[in-house]
Amino acid sequence: MMLRWWRAVLERLRVPVSDRVVVPTLVVALTLLAWLALGGASPEANRGVTVANALADDAPSLTLREADTCRPAVMSDQLPGPECGWRKVPLAKMWPSRRNGQPQYDVWYRLRFHLDTVPVRGLGAYMVAFNRTGRLFVNGHYAHEFGAMTAPLPLNWNRSQYAFIPAALLRAGDNELQIQQRAYDWDQAWLAPVQLGPEARMVDLWRERVFWQNELVRILGVSAATVGLFMLGVWLGRRSQAMYFWFGCVTLLWSVISLDYFVAFPLLPARQWERCMEAAHVLRAVMMFMFTLRYCGKRWPLAELAAWAYLVLGAAAMFSQVLPSYAIDLWYLGTLLFSFVYFIMLVRHGLRNGLVEGAMLAVAGATQLGLSVYDLALYSSNTWTDRVYLTHFSVPLFVGVMGFILMRRFVESLNAYERLAAVLEQRISEKAAELERNYEQLVEARRNQALTTERGRIMSEMHDGIGSQLTLALSLVRRMDREANPGAHPQDGQVATVLRESIEDLQLIIDSLEPVENDLLTVLGTLRYRLQDRLGKSGIELQWNVVDLPPLPMLTPHSVLSILRIVQEAFANCLKHSGATRIAVTTGLSGEPGQGEMAHIAVTDNGQGIEGNRVGRGLENMRRRAATLGGSLQINSGPAGTEVLLVFPTLRPAAGDVSFPLKG
Amino acid sequence: MPDILEIPQVAPTRILVVDDDDAFRESVCAAIARDDGMALAEQANSVAAARQAIESGDFDVALIDLGLPDGNGIELIREISRTRPDADVMVVTVFGDEAHVLASIEAGATGYLLKRSLNDTLGETVRELRAGGSPISPVIARQLLHRFKRATPEAPQPPATVVDDGGLSEREREVLLFIAKGFTVGEIANMLHLSAHTVATHVKHIYRKLAVHSRTEAVFEAGRMGLL
Numbered sequence: 001m002m003l004r005w006w007r008a009v010l011e012r013l014r015v016p017v018s019d020r021v022v023v024p025t026l027v028v029a030l031t032l033l034a035w036l037a038l039g040g041a042s043p044e045a046n047r048g049v050t051v052a053n054a055l056a057d058d059a060p061s062l063t064l065r066e067a068d069t070c071r072p073a074v075m076s077d078q079l080p081g082p083e084c085g086w087r088k089v090p091l092a093k094m095w096p097s098r099r100n101g102q103p104q105y106d107v108w109y110r111l112r113f114h115l116d117t118v119p120v121r122g123l124g125a126y127m128v129a130f131n132r133t134g135r136l137f138v139n140g141h142y143a144h145e146f147g148a149m150t151a152p153l154p155l156n157w158n159r160s161q162y163a164f165i166p167a168a169l170l171r172a173g174d175n176e177l178q179i180q181q182r183a184y185d186w187d188q189a190w191l192a193p194v195q196l197g198p199e200a201r202m203v204d205l206w207r208e209r210v211f212w213q214n215e216l217v218r219i220l221g222v223s224a225a226t227v228g229l230f231m232l233g234v235w236l237g238r239r240s241q242a243m244y245f246w247f248g249c250v251t252l253l254w255s256v257i258s259l260d261y262f263v264a265f266p267l268l269p270a271r272q273w274e275r276c277m278e279a280a281h282v283l284r285a286v287m288m289f290m291f292t293l294r295y296c297g298k299r300w301p302l303a304e305l306a307a308w309a310y311l312v313l314g315a316a317a318m319f320s321q322v323l324p325s326y327a328i329d330l331w332y333l334g335t336l337l338f339s340f341v342y343f344i345m346l347v348r349h350g351l352r353n354g355l356v357e358g359a360m361l362a363v364a365g366a367t368q369l370g371l372s373v374y375d376l377a378l379y380s381s382n383t384w385t386d387r388v389y390l391t392h393f394s395v396p397l398f399v400g401v402m403g404f405i406l407m408r409r410f411v412e413s414l415n416a417y418e419r420l421a422a423v424l425e426q427r428i429s430e431k432a433a434e435l436e437r438n439y440e441q442l443v444e445a446r447r448n449q450a451l452t453t454e455r456g457r458i459m460s461e462m463h464d465g466i467g468s469q470l471t472l473a474l475s476l477v478r479r480m481d482r483e484a485n486p487g488a489h490p491q492d493g494q495v496a497t498v499l500r501e502s503i504e505d506l507q508l509i510i511d512s513l514e515p516v517e518n519d520l521l522t523v524l525g526t527l528r529y530r531l532q533d534r535l536g537k538s539g540i541e542l543q544w545n546v547v548d549l550p551p552l553p554m555l556t557p558h559s560v561l562s563i564l565r566i567v568q569e570a571f572a573n574c575l576k577h578s579g580a581t582r583i584a585v586t587t588g589l590s591g592e593p594g595q596g597e598m599a600h601i602a603v604t605d606n607g608q609g610i611e612g613n614r615v616g617r618g619l620e621n622m623r624r625r626a627a628t629l630g631g632s633l634q635i636n637s638g639p640a641g642t643e644v645l646l647v648f649p650t651l652r653p654a655a656g657d658v659s660f661p662l663k664g
Numbered sequence: 665m666p667d668i669l670e671i672p673q674v675a676p677t678r679i680l681v682v683d684d685d686d687a688f689r690e691s692v693c694a695a696i697a698r699d700d701g702m703a704l705a706e707q708a709n710s711v712a713a714a715r716q717a718i719e720s721g722d723f724d725v726a727l728i729d730l731g732l733p734d735g736n737g738i739e740l741i742r743e744i745s746r747t748r749p750d751a752d753v754m755v756v757t758v759f760g761d762e763a764h765v766l767a768s769i770e771a772g773a774t775g776y777l778l779k780r781s782l783n784d785t786l787g788e789t790v791r792e793l794r795a796g797g798s799p800i801s802p803v804i805a806r807q808l809l810h811r812f813k814r815a816t817p818e819a820p821q822p823p824a825t826v827v828d829d830g831g832l833s834e835r836e837r838e839v840l841l842f843i844a845k846g847f848t849v850g851e852i853a854n855m856l857h858l859s860a861h862t863v864a865t866h867v868k869h870i871y872r873k874l875a876v877h878s879r880t881e882a883v884f885e886a887g888r889m890g891l892l
Contacts, residue, residue: 522803
């Protein structure tokens, strides 16, 4: 049900199939991120209850929300006396920077609390926010050092602290925590409310907070760096696509900025590092602006120049300290303007590429913009709370969305290329097949041409050579016969008969080579045409009882010659021996077309029939020839006449099928 | 009442004999001499001699052997059909094979004779020819059908050998088909309810059409090659 509804929504929105998996994944990821961000945003709400419960059970639990504090004029490891100007303040407390010619300054806090009994296993002290470095004393005794107390001081920016207080340092009744905090003169020093409780509980709280605010940021930073390097790699392969370059830079810069959250000792001197990080934020905004322009396929030279000038001039001013710090803050705040501009541009362009892309960009962009505003507000509020900075949690979302969109473009262009390649390949193979066909036709045509030429040459030789000479010989012999017996009936003598039969046999061979286009009737008709005169002179009537037959594939010159010889022999028998007055030629087909179809030719006369072995020799030849056709010959002879029936398959016999019985 | 059709038979048909074989020529001349309906117009044993005879002599039928010592008889056939359209040309062949006969018909011949049976059939064939009938064998009929077959997309034919169907009438096509199937002129006449003479005349018309077509095609070819 849910699934169907979801599918309907996708259809309505015309979401491409490839996005249907991505969109739910994105929704899940967004929800997860939101949950993480919210979980990180208000850790105290949950934790306060947990801690309270835990303390109610078996251990003293206290959250110290106020302290006496002072900033001595001279740094000393001794708790300052009353001359320092102690005053009671609520926690969290943030000290402004102090420039009195010394590179660092100390501040001191005194937090009082009451214990009815001393906890046997001591106490854990958890400071949600405590920057730079310092030491913890309990009732005047040293308990813990948070980091090196000489330059370079550890960064510890936005890092919670935990310290263990042994039972030996505690006493029943009133106790006092004394906290010494050290910072650079340009630094601000802050302390959030301090929680005291059972060690295990406090360690858990501290670890959880460190995970969300420091470790996770480190993981995200490394991931962002990987994505950024990958994008730069893509750009190296495709220099024309500048957006990959800018996106890679932005992502790498994110991971650099995230160093602030987990590196205690940066590579640069603390002050320079601080400035570089501020400049990095502005640089990121400018690069993001550049990326957005390229992503939208735009080039705004003036706007681009202005953005870079904004960065360079502002950074120069910051490093040369010509501007007051509030001006630098304004410069920093100006990046919000960039963010807003590129956010609008991204969403507009994304929507042009489809609802999904637009929606994803809108969510990612709005999240980032919102969290940036929140963080900026937090940063510049000067009313320190124990809230966490959130912008970093929008980074994976934004990198994910942009990475997805860029990858999709990349994959789509790959797919398009593959489709193109497939089309090309198909065209090439079509062309190749066409060429192949043409070539085969050409080869076939050449072969036919060669056959025709050769046939023509042989025919010409037969015609002008042996044929002419035989004809001449016949004509000479006849003339000699006539001169020897003038006035006799013009009957061919023995030599003339042999010559005439030779010519007729040659005629038969030539006829078998003629183009009959697989028409059996043309084959038989040719024979009839040749015999017409002789039949007419013998006074024999020929009945042409033929039915039209489809083209027979088996009619090659070889088989045509066999048929011609068989039928000619049948005619010759009728003419010579039977005394018939009528001969009928009948044709027909039997059997199924395709396999097993047979054609038959019957030559029937009304003569006296064949007696004994008179035509034995001729009959044997006819049978042999019928066998070469893959067929059979049947002779039914009686007093009323003779039927010679030739039956043969219509398909061309396979090479192995033809048997040539030895002449017996 | 005098029959107009018999008028040509009153005067003997004058025959021009072209053959390089002396014995054969003599035997043909003897056969002509034996027949009252025929008279020898001229005899020649080469292309050159035949050309002279064609220019000067008067003849009704030319008997032409294709293999002459100084050239091909086809040239003579072309010349006669161009200069003497009223005359008939008969080709003398040994086998009456399609290659020789069709080439001759294309050049303008309207009949052919087998050399070996020429003595027996000459008179009859000449009379038929003068009366408007041409001999035709099934193979030649089939080849004529093939030549006149309209080129179809499924079976494209080289255009040089194909004449548009417009060249053949339906009746002519029918006659050719029957001949290709082995039927005689008499049988076809019966089946189509025509006279045998009409059927034979159809054949001669078809021969003429093929010759005309071949000439047109030759002109077309020559024009394309820039000769005209």
